[in-house]
Amino acid sequence: MVTENKATITYVQLLKEDLGIFRLVPNDGEVPEYKAGQFITLGMRVPGEKNVIRRAYSIASHPENRRYIELVIRWVRKPVPGRLTTQLFNAREGDEVTWIRPTGAALLINDRLPDGRRDERRIVCVGGGTGIAPFASFASHLHAVGDRREIVVLHGASYVDELSYKSLFTDLEYESLDRGRDRWNFTYRAAISRPQEWFNRSWGGHTGRVETFLRPADGGRSPLEELVGEKITGENTIFYICGWQGTIDGAMDYLRPSGFVTQREKRPDGSFEVKFESYG
Ligand SMILES: Cc1cc2nc3c(=O)[nH]c(=O)nc-3n(C[C@H](O)[C@H](O)[C@H](O)COP(=O)(O)OP(=O)(O)OC[C@H]3O[C@@H](n4cnc5c(N)ncnc54)[C@H](O)[C@@H]3O)c2cc1C
Numbered sequence: 001m002v003t004e005n006k007a008t009i010t011y012v013q014l015l016k017e018d019l020g021i022f023r024l025v026p027n028d029g030e031v032p033e034y035k036a037g038q039f040i041t042l043g044m045r046v047p048g049e050k051n052v053i054r055r056a057y058s059i060a061s062h063p064e065n066r067r068y069i070e071l072v073i074r075w076v077r078k079p080v081p082g083r084l085t086t087q088l089f090n091a092r093e094g095d096e097v098t099w100i101r102p103t104g105a106a107l108l109i110n111d112r113l114p115d116g117r118r119d120e121r122r123i124v125c126v127g128g129g130t131g132i133a134p135f136a137s138f139a140s141h142l143h144a145v146g147d148r149r150e151i152v153v154l155h156g157a158s159y160v161d162e163l164s165y166k167s168l169f170t171d172l173e174y175e176s177l178d179r180g181r182d183r184w185n186f187t188y189r190a191a192i193s194r195p196q197e198w199f200n201r202s203w204g205g206h207t208g209r210v211e212t213f214l215r216p217a218d219g220g221r222s223p224l225e226e227l228v229g230e231k232i233t234g235e236n237t238i239f240y241i242c243g244w245q246g247t248i249d250g251a252m253d254y255l256r257p258s259g260f261v262t263q264r265e266k267r268p269d270g271s272f273e274v275k276f277e278s279y280g
């Protein structure tokens with residue numbers, strides 16, 4: 001039987017009217033065990049609804065953080081206000097929600113190859129919008145355990161104020177430069193998909209949707225390959241993608257011609273190079 005627990009919202013940071021970072025502390029004080037890449041199910045009572053409304057949210061904090069669970073959540077407004085997110089964005093620090101223990105296997109970090117060897121491939125995370133949440137967890141977790149693999153986090157957003165973990169990722173990249181990439185090898189790049197909009201006028205980085213980091217330039221390397229300095233292959237890189245189905249499909253359009261397959265369609269020998277979780 002699924003156990004429903006209670007937690008208190010202890011921190012709300014609105015990045016904008018419809019995007020916020022929320023922290024929850026279980027009322028018994030015990031942050032549940034979970035793995036980077038998993039999601040938690042929140043529940044709230046919603047006026048006019050008979051049953052508690054429950055929704056899944058990817059956990060942005062990392063398992064070593066025993067103080068709180070952090071989430072980054074979009075208030076869904078269209079075509080009609082979303083039930084749980086409207087209630088959550090109306091809530092205040094100190095209010096209660098219910099939760100069901102973290103779960104989810106789609107985005108667990110791969111540590112072993114099918115033949116039992118350690119998976120030492122470069123980790124490339126591609127997050128669209130709030131789909132960056134599992135990768136904030138990955139980055140902090142891999143940092144906490146001293147993982148030496150190369151990690152590249154690519155985040156796509158419509159607007160610059162939606163780059164929710166820019167500060168965390170930028171600091172992690174600086175640390176790579178300070179300590180040396182042989183000890184901590186982390187790179188972060190973002191893409192803004194509406195560069196022509198006035199609000200984005202300060203943006204000087206990559207433009208377009210996040211999957212265009214994987215698009216080969218005319219006859220040459222993709223922006224990702226330029227960034228890492230070599231051709232991306234299934235032998236040297238594993239991809240983790242979270243976002244709209246269009247983000248997954250767009251990324252696979254660039255990866256499939258190079259022979260990449262997803263975990264869901266893994267080869268008879270168990271090998272694959274892409275894990276994903278899509279919205280909806
Ligand atoms: C594994 C997983 C992880 C997730 N992680 C995150 C995360 O990290 N951050 C995040 O923000 N979200 C995340 N989500 C999405 C989240 O679970 C919810 O789906 C989302 O917050 C919307 O919930 P809601 O109750 O507010 O909207 P709902 O009430 O469920 O509405 C959903 C959509 O349907 C439309 N709709 C509802 N009723 C009607 C109607 N009568 N007629 C027409 N349209 C209607 C709404 O306008 C809205 O567009 C995740 C989902 C999954 C599956």
Ligand SMILES: NC(=O)c1ccc[n+]([C@@H]2O[C@H](COP(=O)([O-])OP(=O)(O)OC[C@H]3O[C@@H](n4cnc5c(N)ncnc54)[C@H](OP(=O)(O)O)[C@@H]3O)[C@@H](O)[C@H]2O)c1
Nearest residue numbers: 074128129130131156157158193244246247277278279280
């Ligand atoms: N794991 C999950 O299932 C999960 C995780 C997080 C969020 N969600 C849910 O996903 C919904 C929206 O997320 P969001 O608000 O974070 O996204 P968003 O900010 O609307 O979009 C993020 C980026 O994705 C692009 N994009 C939009 N539609 C796309 C499509 N069809 N194909 C490819 N790219 C697309 C946007 O480009 P443009 O600027 O061109 O629009 C933008 O660059 C919310 O309802 C949220 O609850 C689900």
